[in-house]
Amino acid sequence: MSVSVASKQMFIGGEFVDSVSGETMEVLNPATGEVIARVPRGTTEDVKRAVAAAKKAWGTWQDKTPKDRMELLLALAALVDEHAEELARLESLNVGKPWWVARDEPPVVADNLRFFAGAARNLEGKAAAEYVEGYTSIIRREPLGIVAGICPWNYPLFMAMWKAGPALAAGNVQIIKPAEQTPLTLLRFAELAQDVLPPGVFQVVTGDGVPVGDALVRDPAIALVSLTGDTATGKLIAANAAQTVKRVHLELGGKAPMVVLDDADPATIAEAIKIAGFFNSGQDCTAASRLLVSERIYDEVVAQAIAAVESLTVGDPGTDEEIGMGPVISAEQQQRVLGFVERAVDAKATILTGGGTVGSRGFFVKPTLVADVQQDAEIVQSEVFGPVVTVQRFASDDEAIAMANDVRYGLAASVFSQNVGRAMKVAAKLDFGTVWVNEHLYPLTSEMPHGGFKESGYGKDMSMYSMEEYTRIKHVCVKLG
Numbered sequence: 001m002s003v004s005v006a007s008k009q010m011f012i013g014g015e016f017v018d019s020v021s022g023e024t025m026e027v028l029n030p031a032t033g034e035v036i037a038r039v040p041r042g043t044t045e046d047v048k049r050a051v052a053a054a055k056k057a058w059g060t061w062q063d064k065t066p067k068d069r070m071e072l073l074l075a076l077a078a079l080v081d082e083h084a085e086e087l088a089r090l091e092s093l094n095v096g097k098p099w100w101v102a103r104d105e106p107p108v109v110a111d112n113l114r115f116f117a118g119a120a121r122n123l124e125g126k127a128a129a130e131y132v133e134g135y136t137s138i139i140r141r142e143p144l145g146i147v148a149g150i151c152p153w154n155y156p157l158f159m160a161m162w163k164a165g166p167a168l169a170a171g172n173v174q175i176i177k178p179a180e181q182t183p184l185t186l187l188r189f190a191e192l193a194q195d196v197l198p199p200g201v202f203q204v205v206t207g208d209g210v211p212v213g214d215a216l217v218r219d220p221a222i223a224l225v226s227l228t229g230d231t232a233t234g235k236l237i238a239a240n241a242a243q244t245v246k247r248v249h250l251e252l253g254g255k256a257p258m259v260v261l262d263d264a265d266p267a268t269i270a271e272a273i274k275i276a277g278f279f280n281s282g283q284d285c286t287a288a289s290r291l292l293v294s295e296r297i298y299d300e301v302v303a304q305a306i307a308a309v310e311s312l313t314v315g316d317p318g319t320d321e322e323i324g325m326g327p328v329i330s331a332e333q334q335q336r337v338l339g340f341v342e343r344a345v346d347a348k349a350t351i352l353t354g355g356g357t358v359g360s361r362g363f364f365v366k367p368t369l370v371a372d373v374q375q376d377a378e379i380v381q382s383e384v385f386g387p388v389v390t391v392q393r394f395a396s397d398d399e400a401i402a403m404a405n406d407v408r409y410g411l412a413a414s415v416f417s418q419n420v421g422r423a424m425k426v427a428a429k430l431d432f433g434t435v436w437v438n439e440h441l442y443p444l445t446s447e448m449p450h451g452g453f454k455e456s457g458y459g460k461d462m463s464m465y466s467m468e469e470y471t472r473i474k475h476v477c478v479k480l481g
């Protein structure tokens, strides 16, 4: 099935429009470096247009019932299901995802939307009672009004829908800015949904972080900005949002450890790191980017991990070959990732496998394992966001916990052991928003929250907890008689 992409427009007030400036930006296929589309390069004026349309939409949208909102979300989920293959192909083309990765995403997106369709009808305030004689107090859980979502490039439609599901279910109207590198699936989703969505309830403004994202953050009419992105971007957005005392929800970077205790099975670990470290070319905020292994089984685990990682086939997902891993998103990201590896080698790290690029076109990086790294090394402490995993050894469970927690991030971690009680003790002490036991990355489920601690951000995606980001509590006090 071929995907045709050309000049795209953004989605404002229920219509597809160009930027007021008329300017466009190129969208590339990272596996080839070729231009596959042009989208509008939005401006602050475009954000103003979207905010004006959102205000208009809010006027009537706020009177919709939970049932109305549920029906809209169910209709959106059905559209995603109906066009699942097309959306997956487009995501594969724009992000460089292997087909086996891309094809799994639309069904999960549809499931998220259905979960939030149900959530729309399960919102509640906690009490309505007489706490003072002669008065009834009522708690109302209300939408915030106009909310904004700012998305990263690694899971473009996925991350946008993690924001749209709870935002629309709670009764907000929403403006989303996709990442500049990967706007195509969200724009296609908007095309599919144009007849379902009342004008201005859901809008997509394409463009750069500054000015488009920045204008959303600064606009006083917008009640919340939800960012999924880099920690540095999150800090900037939190500071800028403070000017209008805007609510902020931040899903930021990660540096997930996979902690391997001395009774774990080396073959299981080797297969686990092959997936958890290199899924989506390691461009996953929860990727197992640090393999921490008990010194008692270190040599065996490392030998098997090298063989497993070297079995990954790297290539263009657009070809018919079975590809294990695609490119990273851009030439800039490729250079950034290689820079981390070069500086680690300068600091006496050993490349166990990988390092360097693959082929002569596209933005490929070899799946890379790096050993002999100090805990305070840049490559251990900073998010690389590419197919690079460091390997460290530890002497005791306590040392493993200390090393795992000794980073500024706190998004996800895992612990592997055949003794579940021992693994649970470690899990309790890991300072991360998600901890897997004998697993890493899977499964994601709509019912469970996703969100980080420390510099990985605050707030939750998915689950009923995410509804709290998109709602506010009002106390209404009624004098009786």
Ligand code: NAD
Residues within 6 Å of the ligand: 150, 151, 152, 153, 154, 155, 159, 177, 178, 179, 180, 207, 208, 209, 210, 212, 213, 214, 217, 227, 228, 229, 230, 231, 233, 234, 236, 237, 250, 251, 252, 253, 254, 284, 285, 383, 385, 411, 450, 452, 456, 457
């Ligand atoms: P990024 O921070 O560079 O960009 C994210 C978005 O922010 C983009 O849409 C960008 O245009 C926008 N932006 C940039 N500067 C801005 C500004 N000053 N004001 C407003 N918006 C601005 O991140 P990225 O490189 O697209 O994505 C990779 C990052 O996302 C990684 O750090 C990764 O860990 C993180 N991520 C986190 C999660 C999570 O759930 N915690 C999930 C996926 C990705």
